Amino acid sequence: MTAADPVADVGALAEPVERVGRGWTSALSLANGAIWVGWYGPLQILLASQAEDFAPGTGMSKETMLAWVTGAGAVVSLVANPLFGALSDRTTALWGRRTPWIVAGSAGGALSLLLLAGAGGVWTMAAGWCLVQLTLNAAFAAITAAVPDRVPRLQRGSVGGWLGAAQILGVVGGTGLATAAGGVGGYAACAVFTLVGVLPYVLRYQDLRLPASARPAWSWRTFAASFWLSPHRHPDLAWAWLTRFLINLSNALVLLYLLYYLRDRLHYDDPENGVLILTAVNGVTLLATVVVGGVWSDRVGRRKPFVIWSGVLMAVATAVLSGWQTWPGAIVAAAVLGIGFGVFTSVDFALMTDVLPKAMDRGKDLGVINVANALPQVAAPALAAPIVTYLGGYRVLYLVAAVIGLAGALLVGRIRGVE
Numbered sequence: 001m002t003a004a005d006p007v008a009d010v011g012a013l014a015e016p017v018e019r020v021g022r023g024w025t026s027a028l029s030l031a032n033g034a035i036w037v038g039w040y041g042p043l044q045i046l047l048a049s050q051a052e053d054f055a056p057g058t059g060m061s062k063e064t065m066l067a068w069v070t071g072a073g074a075v076v077s078l079v080a081n082p083l084f085g086a087l088s089d090r091t092t093a094l095w096g097r098r099t100p101w102i103v104a105g106s107a108g109g110a111l112s113l114l115l116l117a118g119a120g121g122v123w124t125m126a127a128g129w130c131l132v133q134l135t136l137n138a139a140f141a142a143i144t145a146a147v148p149d150r151v152p153r154l155q156r157g158s159v160g161g162w163l164g165a166a167q168i169l170g171v172v173g174g175t176g177l178a179t180a181a182g183g184v185g186g187y188a189a190c191a192v193f194t195l196v197g198v199l200p201y202v203l204r205y206q207d208l209r210l211p212a213s214a215r216p217a218w219s220w221r222t223f224a225a226s227f228w229l230s231p232h233r234h235p236d237l238a239w240a241w242l243t244r245f246l247i248n249l250s251n252a253l254v255l256l257y258l259l260y261y262l263r264d265r266l267h268y269d270d271p272e273n274g275v276l277i278l279t280a281v282n283g284v285t286l287l288a289t290v291v292v293g294g295v296w297s298d299r300v301g302r303r304k305p306f307v308i309w310s311g312v313l314m315a316v317a318t319a320v321l322s323g324w325q326t327w328p329g330a331i332v333a334a335a336v337l338g339i340g341f342g343v344f345t346s347v348d349f350a351l352m353t354d355v356l357p358k359a360m361d362r363g364k365d366l367g368v369i370n371v372a373n374a375l376p377q378v379a380a381p382a383l384a385a386p387i388v389t390y391l392g393g394y395r396v397l398y399l400v401a402a403v404i405g406l407a408g409a410l411l412v413g414r415i416r417g418v419e
Contacts, residue, residue, distance in 0.1 A: 012097055012208040013359040016152045025159050027201035028146060029166035031102065034197020035140050036170025037177065038109050038132065041190035042116065043070065044171070045178035047129065054122050069126045071378075073133040078374050080137035082227055082367030088142045089363040090215050096207020098142035098149065098363070105139025106198045110191035112136075117187035139198065144370070145363035148353040149208060154298050156353050161294030161346035168287055216360070226361065227368060236355040237365070239414040244348060245372040246408030247311050251341065252380035253401035254318055257388060265394045266327055274327075278334040285338030286345070294346030303354065304412050306347040311409020313340035315402045322398035355415065 051066040058065065088101045095103075112135050116128030151159050177193065178186040216222070231238035258278065263271035297306045317336035320329055356365050387397045 012149065012210045013214060015359070016148075016150050018152065019155050020151050020159065024150070024201075024205055025162050027204060028143060028159075029162045031106075031198040031201045032140075032143050032163050033166035033170035033173065034106065034194045035109070035136050035143065036167050037174035037197065038106075038113060038136050038190050038194035039174065040171040041174035041178035041186060042113070042129065042132065044175040046116075046183070046186050046190075047125070049183065050119060050125055051122075054119075054125060058122060060122075065122055069122070069129050072126050073129045074374060074377055076130045076133040077137055078371055078378075080134050081141050081370045081374070082364055084138040085141035085145060085363030085365070085367030086223070086226065086361070087363075088145060089361055090210075092210050092212045092215055094209070097210050098146050099202050099207040101142035102139045102198055103202055105135050105137070105142065106195050108135030109139065110195040113187045113191040113194070117184045136194070141363055141367050141370075144366050146207075147349075148356055148359075148362045148366070151353075153350075153354055154301055156350035157294035157297035157303070157347055158291065159294070160349035160353075161291035163349070164290040164294075164342070164345040165287055167345075168283060168290070172283070214360075226364060234355075234357050236415045237357060237369075239411055240352055240355050241369055241372050243307070243311075243408045243411050243415075244352070244369065245376060246404050246411070247314065247344060247348075248373055249376035249379060249383075250314065250318060250401045250405030250408065251337075252376040253384055253397060253404070254321065254337070257384060257394070257397070260388075261321075261394050262330070265325060266330065268327060274330075278330060281331060282334040282338040282341075285335045286342040289339050289342030290346050293343030294350065297347045297350060303347055303351040304415060306343055307351055307412045308409050310340040310343035310347070311405055311412070314344065315406035315409065318398050318402040318405055322395050322402065325395065351412075351415070 047069060048062070048066055051062045051069065055062040055065050060068075084101060084105070088097050091097045091100060093100045109132055112128060112131035116125065116132060119125040119128050147156060147159055147163070173193070174190055177189040180186075181189045258275055260271075262268040262274045268274045293306060293310070297303055314337055317333045317340060320333040320336070324332075352366065352369050356362055358365075383400075384397055387400060388394060
């Protein structure tokens with residue numbers, strides 16, 4: 001145990017009581033941001049460029065090819081996150097429960113990014129991206145689980161805020177590296193950053209070890225059955241999962257057709273640049289509130305009011321897109337959405353860690369919860385396409401999104417075990 005380690009002599013399954021220091025939070029946030037660099041350099045720039053190169057002669061448009069490749073990766077992500085979370089729960093290595101998976105996942109992710117850089121066609125491109133999702137989700141599941149392992153309840157809002165800020169900066173950083181280096185160089189830059197970014201955490205801070213005697217006996221049937229978290233037995237976790245799913249679905253519906261909304265409904269002269277402007281406005285206000293919201297929640301010792309009112313604020317902003325269909329209206333909506341989603345990101349993360357049923361299953365349970373982040377990306381296109389095409393267009397789409405988000409915010413009140 002290093003002198004800088006914030007928790008010394010606390011069992012891996014104990015509820016943490018000693019506050020973590022700034023160094024620990026900074027190192028974990030950097031590791032989290034590094035993982036998002038590895039994801040979003042490809043997602044924002046590099047995969048689209050490859051699809052444009054590979055599409056001619058395949059019978060697929062570049063848009064279709066990109067959709068299939070990213071869709072396959074999303075399916076891998078849905079499975080990998082809870083799976084690796086569960087495996088890290090059972091790990092009894094000398095390095096601890098989480099660190100081996102952070103190291104293996106980030107190293108595997110870096111290698112997978114390099115393999116993806118050398119893809120020669122759609123099949124190797126899809127295989128490479130699925131490997132990236134598989135490996136980086138192993139690291140991400142372990143990083144996420146480190147928070148309830150090490151951070152006391154009334155510090156999780158602020159730590160969640162810093163992790164959220166790192167996530168946003170990782171998206172920006174990955175996009176910047178991919179744009180600046182491009183092609184093979186872009187993949188190499190993202191790979192190096194992903195690997196190097198986790199080193200301060202894994203080298204400086206020793207993880208908590210799980211004694212072999214505390215690990216449950218192995219059974220395939222029990223292991224598989226553990227991924228089903230009964231809403232009857234764990235109602236707080238079920239309501240928390242549903243609220244996160246609904247608010248993320250609302251957000252996904254807003255973002256999905258934003259380019260088409262600007263071009264076809266608002267007739268904005270440069271819709272691509274318009275999306276960039278709206279994204280920048282949203283990112284600035286999100287960064288301004290993501291840490292502040294978490295710290296404030298910790299100080300007052302409450303979670304639900306912050307999640308409820310941030311969800312209501314996001315629903316109001318989404319309704320603005322439905323009722324005030326102008327460029328100034330879109331700017332206002334982007335800014336207000338950023339404010340609401342910043343608070344939601346940090347405080348909802350803390351809320352999720354507060355409703356986890358068992359210390360032994362923290363990684364697996366958080367992995368199941370993280371499905372509520374990924375699943376809306378699959379559900380949103382299926383819901384949005386018929387609404388835009390047949391059921392009233394963008395006005396109805398954003399009104400539906402507002403209602404879904406509002407329902408998610410109000411359902412937080414059904415959680416009984418958290419203030």
